[in-house]
Amino acid sequence: MAKGERKRRAEDALTGLRELLARALGAAEGARERAQTRRAQLEFEKEVRSLGLARAEADPGVRERLDTDPALREVWDAITADRDARYARWQAEGLVEVHRLVAAEAPGAAGEPWQTWLGPAGTDPGATTPRLWRIGTGLVEHSAPGDAFPLAVPLLGTGHLRVATAPGSRPAVDALVESLVVRLVSAFAPGLVRLHLWDVGHLTGPLPALHPLTSAGLMVVHDPTRLDDLLAQLAGHIRRVHAHSLRTGQPVAAASAAAGRRLEPWRVAVLFGNGDRLPDEQYRELNRIARTGPEAGVHLVLVDMPVTAEGPIETVTFTGPDTATCSMTGPGVVVRADPPAPPAQVNLAATTIAADVLVRRGRPREFADLVPDTLAAESSVHELRTPVGFHEGEPVEVVLGDATPHALVAGPSGSGKTNFLYAMLAGLAARYSPAELELYLLDFKEGVSFAGLTPGRKDPSWLPQARLVGVNVNTDREFGLALLRFLAQEMAARAAAAKRHEVTKLAELREADPQGHWPRIVAVIDEFQALFSGRDQITQQAAALLEDVARRGRSQGIHLVLASQDIAGIEAFWGKPAVYDQCTLRIAMPKAKRVLAQENGAAIALPRWHAVVNHESGVAHGNEVAHVPDASSRGTFDELQRTLWSLLPSAQPRLFDGAHQPELATAADYLRPRGAVLGQIIEVEDRSGTFRLEPVPGRNLAVIGTAQADALSVLESAALSLGALHSPQDCLFHLWNPVPALTERVDGLAARLRHQGHEVHVRSADDMPKLAADIEQVSAESAQRRFIFFYAADGAAHYLEAKESPLDKSGLDKLRLLLKNGPSTNAHTFGWWRGMGRFKETLGFGGMDDIGGWVALDVQGTELNTLAAGQVVDWSPRPHRAVFFDRTTHSRPDVLIPFDTTTALEVP
């Protein structure tokens, strides 16, 4: 091939290749251009969609690009066509549907313009709670202002509303919140919606037109610095509503509207923040309330208050002074708050509603409102429950039961503590019959505050549930101890019964033993700190017993109500927190210290005649403030008592009055004596110290001390009861008295015994020289019971020590023999010695064994240790009190109150 030919071919091939390459390149170029156009279109579409059609249209840059770029115009046309199609559908169907929906779900005050409802108080909606609440209007972009639709949000029974402000939007926000709140309070019968208002920045509080609601307690404006208290109050309310619904099985507040009857008002808290997150603890509490509130009828309207709670919260976010978006509608809808109703009209409506509430509530709540329509009709199987006061006309209850077995009541003197106890006792007694409730009441104050619960001279009635009333026991701490011992025994008896029936709790025991008598027991101890006022055995024992009852009483239905002026001062409790811990019900009267948790200052600001009732061991969220009605004036408690007394058959309660000497003539153990009655024992039961006389060695009794009246009382009580126990044929009495001043009393006793037919030999001061012979003769008598009463025996020492001749036995020797051998031959001596030394001298070495029992009057405990088998006798003498120790029966001495024997000595 010629060289030229080869060159040409090569060039052709090259050209061909170039053409091919050029074609490939051209194709690639076209594809790239198309891709670029597409990309530009997509970006444009995205830009338009994010700007919104309306803004894009108004944007000069967008318009210029549309004019110069047909590809973008194409996109624009498609978007607007799509919008128009959708909008036509919205216009044709959506708008109508929204109007219909809001009209149906937000009826009346919930959705209509204020002109149609603002002013008169609402009515009870019965079974319907509006599901939506109008807050303003929404307007879809591009639509004519006339196409604005009503915007309503769910709230009551569902969730909360959150509002975020923008600069300059506060007036619109306030209008939105105020309109919503006015709708809420106007939609229901007055009182069914309670408002709480808190504003971080305002002292006077926002929403001024609504302030008349505060007068009726429908709205509470909270201190800006006390958000804690408000949150605790809401949290406490939520707990209580939940607890109530758990207990009763009834739906909680919100849902109960559907049942046609509301148990609890709705609570709406409107909180204005400043956009900052709350401190951690408050933030957590707020979120908890947001989570758990709706079920309990608690709802939040939060302005600039960040929360994270997942849950049904709708949000309105202001974007300008009067425009906003809403989580209900999305970003393409412009939301505007409704213009507010004129403040004067709102104010008038709030005044009307508040006045209506006051009219509905009627007169202020008083004592009669604590009393139920049907008396004594409740069962105490599961708990005791009664209102004790009122908050905004609603009852505030106390509960003694499994969760709150015991109560601690505190308040300084005059703060109404005793009145509170009366209110509580009235409420309980009016609800629970004596078969369901027994009351043991003890007052360590000076005075007779519970005495009216027992029959008196003017009023023969008593409180049917009262079993025991102790008054003036301030010096008889043993009585408090006796009550605690009694409760411990009762607890043991119940525990044993429960074991027999193989159950553990009172409620189960009552079910297993329906015929049994298992009432709940409430022991009220006013000024209980008096029990611990000494550093002695009583304090130790009382603290231990109280702790035991506090721990185990719960399951046995035994409840303590401990009241005190100052709980802080009870030293005996330091290191014994169980008693405090078990007293989960705390009642604080105004200015009470320490009874609530340390950081809970609710008692400080409490007005007069109010109490903080707290079932949560005093923690702030448990606070319920109650006005306690006057329960101590005439015509309140006393009247209820008379009504209950005539209605409910019951045994008369025992009255123990420490200031009053008990009568021998009416003492139970004197009326049916089993031995020599010596004095009343400080005990829950009406029991006397009784010295049993068997024919065995040692059955003699010594009375020791100078307290003459008391010594005479003991001897007379013993003689009279023995005279009543034994027939005249069966016994004879010897009364020996060396002291002329006592003659009249001795003769009086002799006369009384003789009147009963008894043979009585009296030896007076003049007869003393012959006493030794008498002693011998009494020792020699046999067969018959002989009771020897030797008055002021130390006064006869002179005669007893005398001997006719050194070889003779002295009277003292004879007396010792009588003491030694007499009892086994039925000769029992009751001797009174006016001093411990004289007593010991009389007995001589080893004679102590012949004295089986003793009653000590004004003798110090330390002197008595040798008489009490060496054990320490914890006894400080006090007027008209004695200690009695019987070696054969006692492990520790009993405190005795010598009887008043006047009536028993009377010869008819």
Ligand SMILES: Nc1ncnc2c1ncn2[C@@H]1O[C@H](COP(=O)(O)OP(=O)(O)OP(=O)(O)O)[C@@H](O)[C@H]1O
């Ligand atoms: N809720 C009340 N409404 C009207 N008067 C009341 C109320 N509570 C108490 N009072 C009256 O106040 C006075 C003192 O009350 P109360 O005796 O209950 O106080 P206290 O705290 O027990 O005081 P103290 O310990 O000194 O006895 C009584 O005269 C009582 O009638």
